[in-house]
Amino acid sequence: MKLTVLFISISLMLTALISSCEKADDPTNPIVLIGEVGEAGWISQQLGWDLFREVIKDHPGENVIISPLSVQIALTMALNGADAKTKAEMLALLHCPDCSAEKLNKDLAELQDWLQNKSGHPTFNINNSIFYDQNRVMLHDEYLEKLTGSYALQKEVLNFSDPSAKDKINNRVKQQTQGRIDKIVEEIKPLDLAFLINVLYFKSDWAKGFDERMTRDLDFRLSDGSSISVPFVMGDRDFLTARTDELEMVDLPFRDSTFSLSLIRHRNPDPSVNAWAQEIDSDKLSELYSLLKEDRALVHFPRFAMSFDVKLPDVLKRLGMVDAFSEVDANFEPMGRSLIGDGIFISQVNHAATLEVDEKGAEGAAVTSVGFSTTSLPPSFTFDSPFVLNLRHIPTNTVIFAGLVEDPSED
Incomplete structure (x- = not known):
């Protein structure tokens, strides 16, 4: 049996986690009810700290920076194309086994709107894209329409046999992260079908700077x-x-x-x-x-200035998302049909993030392919x-970046 591959690429600059709790009268209490973000905030917190614990366990003594929000968005986009046990394991990873994809899409659409358009001064950009070769895969219109409606998905058809295809994807990531991350795709192999990419970028000054x-x-x-x-x-x-x-x-x-x-x-x-x-x-x-x-x-x-990249499949498997990576058991039939093989599975989930903090403020970027x-x-x-x-985003307590600073002298 000849299997083909779906890559998930996640490009991030910041992470976000939220909680939909009741607003307190105390102005120092950061957790408030905002919009209709539903389960999105709670999922971000649970997934984010699950990932954080696993990643720092694998990288002792290293500076670590990840964007839980970026990973959440990329995986939820992929989940829209999953079915059966593959989908069930992905929902369990998101701590929402009884949630529908439609509900998750609605909540994340609202959250992305709040973070980008209703949160004042900071520069906060979220971009979602899919790059695919139409000679290798036929993506279902229903799948693409869902992602376009909820994630403002940008679609680009490329010839993956052309060596310049990889550069086009990486140049898009570099542009959307303001040059902070210049590569998320290392190579495109003969059986690669598509790349789902989420990119986050954040920049803001302190409320009160430091002399x-x-x-x-x-x-x-x-x-x-x-x-x-x-x-x-x-x-x-x-x-x-x-x-x-x-x-x-x-x-x-x-x-x-x-x-x-x-x-x-x-x-x-x-x-x-x-x-x-x-x-x-x-x-x-x-x-x-x-x-x-x-x-x-x-x-x-x-x-400090931190840069970190990590391949997430082993981490996600330990957290229970197994079938999606299996050449035999993965089920992504709702996503589309391979034109060069018998099935579709996820072969990579790559994540890269950067964060710089100084007297003036912070700037960060993250990319997840399939911070x-x-x-x-x-x-x-x-x-x-x-x-x-x-x-974090204070009104929703969304985690944009989570990190461990082991050595602030490293860049």
Whole structure:
């Protein structure tokens, strides 16, 4: 039996996770009901931290940055073309086994509209595309119409036998990420049929910037116990902070306060950063967000630029999405029909993300194919050892980026 291949490419610059909880009167409470995003926010949180734990387990000692929202969008687009057990496993991965594809499409369409058009100052762009060779695959009109209606899908027919086809896809990704990511497709093989690509791009200034004159070199303790000297951004003013017995957080809002970057560290850091980072989940973050209060604090965090790419099939298989990658068991009949083989399966899910944080703000991109009289001193929050970050949309608590900073000196 001759099998053909469907690639899912995901291009991301930021990640987003949301929660559809009731709005609180407390202005520091970031979780509010917004729009008709339905299950999309809750799914993003569960999938996002599932992915985060698995990825950092596979990459000990490395800086990690992913965009859960990008992966969620790409996989949901693919799910529209799945059936039977293949579809059931993908719904289970999304923590919504009883959801219909139509419901997921509606929720994500609303969420994408909120993030791009109703969230004020930040530059936030989401682009969804499918590149395919019509001599290799016939995609059903119904499948393409669903994705066009819910995801503003851009369709482009290419000759995959032409060596320039790969460059056309990568050039589109480079353009949509403002040059932050220049490649997501490494090669196009003779049995490759299509590439589904989601691209996210985010850029915003802080609500209150940090004085570059206060930036100074300080020691950052690495997981192996050694130290390096890196530039630290510093601020002494009112910040949103929270502490539990185990963790502490600084939540840094961007200019219009609809997005923020949360920095989270263990209060008793030791070399086993991966152990406590593995335990981060939506419940722990919700507890920290519920404790946020605004008061004077001394905040120090390293200036950093992170780039990360990962192949996700093994991670997704461990999380229960198995049949989609099987040459024998995959069922993507609702998507279309191969013209050069007997079936369609997913052979790759590639993800790349970047995030840069400095005194002015943050810029990130992600791609998925198939990413904070005299008085006593105020409390100090110094992120001088490995820490977790969560870049989010405050009104919906959507996670745009989730990451682990092991070494801020690496680019």
